[in-house]
Amino acid sequence: MSLLALDNISVSFGGVAAVRGVTLRVDEGEIRGLIGPNGAGKTSLINSITGIVRPGGGVISFAGHEITTLAPDVIATRGVGRTFQHVELFRDATVLDNVLTGLYRHHVYGIAAAIAGWGRARRVEDEARREALALLEAFDLAPLALVPVHDLPFGIQKRIDLARALAVQPKLLLLDEPISGMSESEADAAVGMLRDLAEQRHITLLIVEHNMRVMMRLAARITVMHQGEILAEGPPAAIRADPAVVEAYLGEDGGHA
Amino acid sequence: MRLNAALIAIPSLLSLALPLFGSSYQIYLVELILINVVAGIGLNLLTGNCGQISLCHASLIAIGAYGTALLTTRLGLTYALALPGGVVLTTLLGASLSYPARRLSGLYLALVTLGFLEVVSIAIEEFPNLTGGVRGLKLSPPEILGRPLKANGLYYFVLGVTALAICAGWNIQRSRYGRAFNAVRQSVIVAQALAISPGRTKLLAFAMAAAFAGLAGGLFTAVVGFIDPTEFDISASLHQITFIVVGGLGSVLGSVVGAVVLTLLPEALRGAKEYSDVAYGAILLAALLLAPKGLVGLAASLLARVGRKAPLP
Numbered sequence: 353m354s355l356l357a358l359d360n361i362s363v364s365f366g367g368v369a370a371v372r373g374v375t376l377r378v379d380e381g382e383i384r385g386l387i388g389p390n391g392a393g394k395t396s397l398i399n400s401i402t403g404i405v406r407p408g409g410g411v412i413s414f415a416g417h418e419i420t421t422l423a424p425d426v427i428a429t430r431g432v433g434r435t436f437q438h439v440e441l442f443r444d445a446t447v448l449d450n451v452l453t454g455l456y457r458h459h460v461y462g463i464a465a466a467i468a469g470w471g472r473a474r475r476v477e478d479e480a481r482r483e484a485l486a487l488l489e490a491f492d493l494a495p496l497a498l499v500p501v502h503d504l505p506f507g508i509q510k511r512i513d514l515a516r517a518l519a520v521q522p523k524l525l526l527l528d529e530p531i532s533g534m535s536e537s538e539a540d541a542a543v544g545m546l547r548d549l550a551e552q553r554h555i556t557l558l559i560v561e562h563n564m565r566v567m568m569r570l571a572a573r574i575t576v577m578h579q580g581e582i583l584a585e586g587p588p589a590a591i592r593a594d595p596a597v598v599e600a601y602l603g604e605d606g607g608h609a
Numbered sequence: 610m611r612l613n614a615a616l617i618a619i620p621s622l623l624s625l626a627l628p629l630f631g632s633s634y635q636i637y638l639v640e641l642i643l644i645n646v647v648a649g650i651g652l653n654l655l656t657g658n659c660g661q662i663s664l665c666h667a668s669l670i671a672i673g674a675y676g677t678a679l680l681t682t683r684l685g686l687t688y689a690l691a692l693p694g695g696v697v698l699t700t701l702l703g704a705s706l707s708y709p710a711r712r713l714s715g716l717y718l719a720l721v722t723l724g725f726l727e728v729v730s731i732a733i734e735e736f737p738n739l740t741g742g743v744r745g746l747k748l749s750p751p752e753i754l755g756r757p758l759k760a761n762g763l764y765y766f767v768l769g770v771t772a773l774a775i776c777a778g779w780n781i782q783r784s785r786y787g788r789a790f791n792a793v794r795q796s797v798i799v800a801q802a803l804a805i806s807p808g809r810t811k812l813l814a815f816a817m818a819a820a821f822a823g824l825a826g827g828l829f830t831a832v833v834g835f836i837d838p839t840e841f842d843i844s845a846s847l848h849q850i851t852f853i854v855v856g857g858l859g860s861v862l863g864s865v866v867g868a869v870v871l872t873l874l875p876e877a878l879r880g881a882k883e884y885s886d887v888a889y890g891a892i893l894l895a896a897l898l899l900a901p902k903g904l905v906g907l908a909a910s911l912l913a914r915v916g917r918k919a920p921l922p
Binding site (some may be wrong): 388402403404423424425426428429433434436440442443445449452453454455456457459460461463466467469470473475476480516519520 | 776777779780781783784785786787788789791792795796798799800801802803804805806807813
């Protein structure tokens, strides 16, 4: 059974249709690419899955349950995580605090314990800290744990964003242009890292990305959106060869958009 | 580390020893500072951490003050019970403010809280049989464990409660709830993506701000012995906001520094006589321009420039 199922999803903003009747299945453990020219509706689709935008029509199911009208934080609790195109970290906070914030839902203690600051609160905080540090370790960020985020370069911030999203323990992770703004070598490292996520942590990935070279190496299947609709779906090689895709998207700027 | 220890130890020792060398007026002044510290910690959690603007912090202090006062005079409760009773009452009413805050923010939320302020002050004035109306309410000294609490006893009580409030504020800020407050302030969308409910987080922030305000109000009745609506008007609310902005938003130490500096400033400016208000305003402006992150932020960046990192609480 598919982990994520979108049936006939439509999203419009003030009469302008951004997404038109999209039906999509993403299987558990899959790495799925989502591409399309600017304005194709990719981000609107992601926003409707995470609940930020309520679709005008259609049904979204996750792990067998409908999530179409749930609040975004409830959807996140169910196991749908995301990162942001323009890295939205807590800039004044340290790297560690950013990741700790992501552990909110899974390291729980009550308000009374928080006020007293000992007992259960202390124990759970210690646990959370260990887990956060382990995540930072996995992303080669451990030495930066106590550095405020705003001092760090963009490529590193992207990694922090990813570590923070993983802290929420998602089953499905929606990545909005995870490679953009990275250097070639950073991008290569990121590809390896994302593949590890899927293989070792068993997280299903839905990746919006413009970098075709990266997509070819990463995704088993690619879905192409164009003008709010799904234009094509298939393995990367077939997508590259699809004349309709080339026409709508790849042809525009030499197949490297 | 040694610096942090000194930062805590010196003011603690000074305030503990104050009754040995201070006049009764000085003790009274420090009691007022401590009350402002308690109220400021609450407002700072709400505004500095959670990013919710409130113009009715003084009304919450009023509810705590009148609640405590009425529980003792009308219901005959001892102060030791009336004070927590006032805190609970204030917390419940304050929490109700989070309801409009679910949908409103910024100026619109400020206007709602301004409305709340008006409602509370009208309620106090329109029920003179209960609240004493505009003429105020005179109170007998509080009793704890059957013994009247006055002079030094009262001072140490207020000091002890304030110390606990500072610890509580500190703990909340470093807890998962403190991180949730900061997340909601910086981006509701990111907070939600991290499975943090903005509605519940705001509810908690308003409730906590109200709890601290209620506590401050309850202490105020004991210290001043007389309450009337003018103590809790819009200018009192604005003072609370200046305390935390000048001290440092989002920092418990900022609440403390702001309350200390701005409560003492008018006293220090007394010599300037008719120019004291002008001087107060000028100093306020200068502080905001020169230290946009508050006095605590200024101190932190100066220390960082000297080459040492002092993690300020």
